[in-house]
Amino acid sequence: MSLPVAEARVGGQAVRARPRASRSFTAWQRLLSPLAVVAVWQAAGSAGLLPERLLASPARIVSTAADLVGTGVLPEAIAVSLQRAALGFLLGALAGIGLALVAGLSRAGENALDPLLQMLRALPLFGLIPLFILWFGIGEVPKIGLVALGVLFPLYLNTFSGIRGVDGGLAELARVLRLSRTALVAHIVLPGALPQVLVGLRQSLGVAWLALIVAEQINADAGLGYMINDAREFLRTDVIVVGLIVYAILGLLTDALVRMLERRALAWRQSFPQR
Numbered sequence: 001m002s003l004p005v006a007e008a009r010v011g012g013q014a015v016r017a018r019p020r021a022s023r024s025f026t027a028w029q030r031l032l033s034p035l036a037v038v039a040v041w042q043a044a045g046s047a048g049l050l051p052e053r054l055l056a057s058p059a060r061i062v063s064t065a066a067d068l069v070g071t072g073v074l075p076e077a078i079a080v081s082l083q084r085a086a087l088g089f090l091l092g093a094l095a096g097i098g099l100a101l102v103a104g105l106s107r108a109g110e111n112a113l114d115p116l117l118q119m120l121r122a123l124p125l126f127g128l129i130p131l132f133i134l135w136f137g138i139g140e141v142p143k144i145g146l147v148a149l150g151v152l153f154p155l156y157l158n159t160f161s162g163i164r165g166v167d168g169g170l171a172e173l174a175r176v177l178r179l180s181r182t183a184l185v186a187h188i189v190l191p192g193a194l195p196q197v198l199v200g201l202r203q204s205l206g207v208a209w210l211a212l213i214v215a216e217q218i219n220a221d222a223g224l225g226y227m228i229n230d231a232r233e234f235l236r237t238d239v240i241v242v243g244l245i246v247y248a249i250l251g252l253l254t255d256a257l258v259r260m261l262e263r264r265a266l267a268w269r270q271s272f273p274q275r
Contacts, residue, residue: 038058041055041057041058042057042058042059044057045057045058045059045060052237052238053235053237054237055237055241056237056238056241060238061238061241061242061245063238064236064238064239064242065242065245068239068242073227074227074242074246076222077222077223077224077226077227077243078224078246078250080222080223080224081212081216081223081224081225081250082250084140084143084144084147084212084215084216084223085147085208085209085212085250087144087147087148088143088144088145088146088147088148088150088151088208088211088212088215089147089148089151089204089205089208091144091148091151092147092148092149092150092151092152092155092204092208093151093152093155093201093204095148095152095156096151096152096153096154096155096156096159096200096204097155097156097159097197099113099117099152099156100155100156100157100159100160100163101159101163101185101189103117103156103160104159104160104163104164104189104193105163105185105189114160117153117156120149120153121153121157125146125149125150125211125214126214128146128149129142129146129214129217129218132145132146132218133218138218138219142215142218143212143215143216143218143220144215146211146214146215146218147208147211147212147215149211150204150207150208150210150211151204151205151207151208151211152204153204153207154200154203154204154207155197155200155201155203155204156200157200158196158197158199158200158203159193159196159197159200161196162192162193162194162195162196162197162200163189163192163193165192165193165196166188166189166192166193167192173188194265194266195266198258198261198262198265198266201258202255202258202259202262205251205254205255205258206251206255209247209250209251209254212224212225212247213225213228213247216229217229224243224246224247225243227239227243228240228243228244231243
């Protein structure tokens, strides 16, 4: 018995959609290779081929994660890191979008801001740590500042590109309708640039977590980065891997939130048909 296949016509050509059962089977196929890697990893650890001082086994990592959650160490570290990431992301996003509006809506603004931002974008975050410590001390400010700086550039570049990609005919329509500058930005520029802004948002969230790992090496006394750094001193590879996995999970969750926002905000845009 064959599965029913949905068919639609796009541009005069028939496009077949994959049945739901086929998509579910494909999803399971994508899990096979990660599960195989974990199985080999566990077998190597159990057989002694992979010493724990180099890399703890998956079973050991799961046990350590349960202990860290039970003692409250991991939830506290996650809360501290989330607070730093949220504040840094908010500041960086506001600065990135604001600067992109100034540079994207004015040739003079572009000439004044873009060269400086392109120069700063080329600087490595690690290279800025000594200066940030000299300028802001070793408290929370340099950590949040590094995250904000990492977030700023992807949002600036994508928002700037989105603004410059808005149809010029819409700007002419705004002039005919005598829209104010604020109304032009709110009703034409930002909606037109929204797809690019959301791309920048996804990129900046990934950079935010990477920058946070760097930032939490600055004399931190709490957070995921501190937990990983402390575990390194005692060769606790199980704790290190737990911290890295939590970073990865937080990154995936925030990316999923932006993708959900993207689907809702861009529901009007027709997707390219997948085969």
